[in-house]
Amino acid sequence: MDFGIFDLLQIIGALAFFVFGMKMMSDGIQRAAGSQMRNILRTMTKNRFLGVFTGFLTTAMVQSSSATTVMTVSFVNAGLLTLVESAGVMMGANIGTTITGWIVSLLGFKIKLKIISIPLFAFGVPMLFSSKGKMKYWGEFIIGFAILFLGLGYLKSAVPDLKGNPEVLDFLATFTDWGLLSRIFFVFVGTIVTIVVQSSSAAMAITLTMCAQGWLPFDVAAAMILGENIGTTITAELASLVGNTNAKRSARIHSLFNVIGVTWMVILLPVFLTGLASFLESVGMGNPFDAEDMPIGLSAFHTAFNLLNVIIMLGFVKWLVKMAIWSVPDKGDDGDDTKLKFISAGLRTPELATVELQKETGHFGEVASRMSGFTKELINSTDNKEQRKLLKKLNKYEKITDKMEIEITEYITKLSNQEITPRTSLRLRSILNVCNDLERIGDIYYQISKTLEQKIESKIYFTPDQRNNLNEMCDKVDEAFIVMVENLNNPHYDDVSKEKAVDLEYDINKMRDKLRKENLIKIGEEDYNVKSAMVYNNIYSSLEKVGDHIINVTEAVVGEI
Numbered sequence: 001m002d003f004g005i006f007d008l009l010q011i012i013g014a015l016a017f018f019v020f021g022m023k024m025m026s027d028g029i030q031r032a033a034g035s036q037m038r039n040i041l042r043t044m045t046k047n048r049f050l051g052v053f054t055g056f057l058t059t060a061m062v063q064s065s066s067a068t069t070v071m072t073v074s075f076v077n078a079g080l081l082t083l084v085e086s087a088g089v090m091m092g093a094n095i096g097t098t099i100t101g102w103i104v105s106l107l108g109f110k111i112k113l114k115i116i117s118i119p120l121f122a123f124g125v126p127m128l129f130s131s132k133g134k135m136k137y138w139g140e141f142i143i144g145f146a147i148l149f150l151g152l153g154y155l156k157s158a159v160p161d162l163k164g165n166p167e168v169l170d171f172l173a174t175f176t177d178w179g180l181l182s183r184i185f186f187v188f189v190g191t192i193v194t195i196v197v198q199s200s201s202a203a204m205a206i207t208l209t210m211c212a213q214g215w216l217p218f219d220v221a222a223a224m225i226l227g228e229n230i231g232t233t234i235t236a237e238l239a240s241l242v243g244n245t246n247a248k249r250s251a252r253i254h255s256l257f258n259v260i261g262v263t264w265m266v267i268l269l270p271v272f273l274t275g276l277a278s279f280l281e282s283v284g285m286g287n288p289f290d291a292e293d294m295p296i297g298l299s300a301f302h303t304a305f306n307l308l309n310v311i312i313m314l315g316f317v318k319w320l321v322k323m324a325i326w327s328v329p330d331k332g333d334d335g336d337d338t339k340l341k342f343i344s345a346g347l348r349t350p351e352l353a354t355v356e357l358q359k360e361t362g363h364f365g366e367v368a369s370r371m372s373g374f375t376k377e378l379i380n381s382t383d384n385k386e387q388r389k390l391l392k393k394l395n396k397y398e399k400i401t402d403k404m405e406i407e408i409t410e411y412i413t414k415l416s417n418q419e420i421t422p423r424t425s426l427r428l429r430s431i432l433n434v435c436n437d438l439e440r441i442g443d444i445y446y447q448i449s450k451t452l453e454q455k456i457e458s459k460i461y462f463t464p465d466q467r468n469n470l471n472e473m474c475d476k477v478d479e480a481f482i483v484m485v486e487n488l489n490n491p492h493y494d495d496v497s498k499e500k501a502v503d504l505e506y507d508i509n510k511m512r513d514k515l516r517k518e519n520l521i522k523i524g525e526e527d528y529n530v531k532s533a534m535v536y537n538n539i540y541s542s543l544e545k546v547g548d549h550i551i552n553v554t555e556a557v558v559g560e561i
Contacts, residue, residue: 010154018151019202025144028137051088052095052310059096068093069236069254075355076250083249083324087317090236090254091310094229098303101204105295120146137421183223183266190227195234203228204302211294218289219273222301226262226269229306233258249324256320256327261309276301340404343411350415350424354431355491357412361434362489364404365553368438369481371397371445372546376474378452379467379539387456394449401442405435426559427493433556434488437549444549448542455535463529466536469515473543476511480504480550487557494559501554508547515540 059068072089075081081089120142127139194203204225211221233255240251265272277288280297288297313320342359371394378390412428420428462470483504487496519537522528 014151014154015202015206016151017154018148018205021144021147021149021151023144025141025148028140028142028144049088049314051085052092052314055089055092055094056096057092058089059093060099068096069233069251073236073240073247073250076246081250083246083253083321084317086250087253087257087320088314090250090257091313093254094258094306095303095310097232098299098306101208101299101302105208105299117146117149120149134421180266183219183269186220186223187227187230187262187266190224191231192227193224194228194231203231208295208298211291211298218277218294218297219269221294221298222269222273223266225298225302226265226305229258230255230262245328245330248328249321252324252328253320256323257309257313261305261313264312265305265309272305273301276304340407343408350418350420350428353411353415354424354427357408357428357431358488358491358493360408361431361438362485364401364408364435364438365481365485365488367397367404368401368441369478369485371442372474372478372481375445375448375452376471376478378449379462379470379474384456391449391453394445398442398446401439405439408435430493430556430559434553437552437556441546441549444542444546448539451535451538451542458531460529460531460535462532462536466532470536470539470543473508473511473515473540476504476508477543477546477550480508480547484550484553487554490557493557496554496557498551498554498558498560501551505547505551508544512540512544 055068055072058071069090072081072086072093076083076086124139124142124146127135127142130136130139190203190207193206207216207221207224207228210216211218216224233251236251236254240247273288277297280293280300281287285296285300286293288294288300340360341363342356374390374393374397378387378394381387381390409432412432415428480501483501487498487501490496516537519533523530523533
């Protein structure tokens with residue numbers, strides 16, 4: 001049988017077509033239903049059983065267990081899910097990913113795929129030109145589905161049929177006579193294939209196609225599918241690399257769950273496959289050891305294995321969490337909360353990345369608000385050593401706010417290179433405005449610190465009334481910061497009310513006006529220090545500007561851009 005480089009490129013191209021269709025399909029539904037999926041994950045993970053169902057439902061919707069696991073790692077990273085809750089979602093994702101195998105085996109090998117695919121384009125393409133955003137994204141989903149099946153059709157025709165040339169695969173016999181070692185070898189092969197194509201669904205399609213064309217016997221293909229279960233954990237592990245410790249632990253739970261499941265199944269595989277074959281024959285689904293019925297048999301094996309593994313491991317969730325904590329110990333750098341904590345890498349749509357961005361912006365707000373406390377301490381301090389320490393802190397935090405704004409803005413810019421729904425675009429612009437105001441707050445406090453530094457060097461002193469008034473104004477600003485941070489940390493920006501923030505901003509303005517009026521009156525008095533009055537005026541005016549930026553943050557949160 002002739003098989004050259006062109007034939008190999010045909011297979012690679014068909015596989016690329018399949019993966020592109022799957023990505024388009026997944027991205028389309030995530031854009032169309034991203035907020036709903038976020039709400040599902042947030043509200044339906046109260047116990048491990050609901051978590052399993054949530055993971056199954058989300059994966060069945062997006063047709064990608066990788067998307068679900070990366071999303072889950074993101075939510076753990078953002079503190080929206082606990083490790084125990086994430087374990088249930090990961091388990092459910094494993095069951096959900098078996099849906100792809102059933103679609104491929106039931107439709108892909110039983111029906112002429114062009115009969116399905118071409119009419120789907122007739123529905124999907126007009127939807128792409130719809131002025132309604134969601135209709136357009138549902139069109140992407142339908143077209144992705146059609147491309148997926150076209151890719152599978154080309155894959156079937158590109159992979160040569162070896163049924164008439166069994167001698168070509170004689171080399172496989174070399175690897176199938178080692179018993180348990182043979183099974184471990186093919187598990188390793190399945191893992192490598194999945195890592196290379198970065199999709200367990202694509203790896204599953206390759207395996208099913210090779211079985212349908214007579215390339216692989218049933219037991220070898222089953223071992224490869226077990227390897228694909230391990231290979232799919234790599235995506236979550238990669239997504240967690242730049243996350244915090246809990247994100248890494250969540251990804252590790254997924255890996256442990258799959259590796260432990262594959263381990264017990266590899267040992268029991270011959271017995272399990274024999275029992276499964278008897279069951280499938282008894283219900284009229286054919287003999288999976290025959291090439292014609294093997295795709296259905298492999299899909300049944302994939303589902304049965306994952307269901308059994310979830311049932312067995314569900315009682316050991318706390319143990320899995322302990323293992324993950326032990327294997328990913330705490331690191332000292334996680335305690336540095338002046339760095340970005342929640343933004344992490346990983347292929348996700350902007351609709352899902354906004355979860356981390358909102359949490360990161362809340363963290364940014366907390367960092368910026370600390371400068372108020374340092375400034376108040378500096379106003380009241382009379383110790384030179386303590387004053388120098390506070391001046392250094394304010395200088396450090398000003399640089400931190402600059403850096404955080406740059407990093408968040410760069411992250412949003414990268415997201416903006418993707419297609420974004422109007423709602424998400426508005427949310428990202430709100431976050432950009434929030435970051436700009438928070439960075440300006442850092443600048444103002446730095447300017448106040450330089451004014452106070454000059455005051456200290458020039459040996460200018462505040463009167464008791466001036467100091468008390470500035471303390472009172474700092475307290476008002478602190479109240480406004482508390483409300484601002486609460487609004488930033490609200491996961492549902494649409495539920496935020498600006499009423500309280502507006503009242504506090506009004507109080508700050510009113511106090512600034514009062515202090516200005518009193519200061520102008522006293523400047524005319526003979527014993528009133530003009531230099532002290534100028535510094536005093538500079539600081540309360542600057543604190544009022546901080547109040548302006550604080551209210552700007554809440555206005556951006558509620559959508560007043």
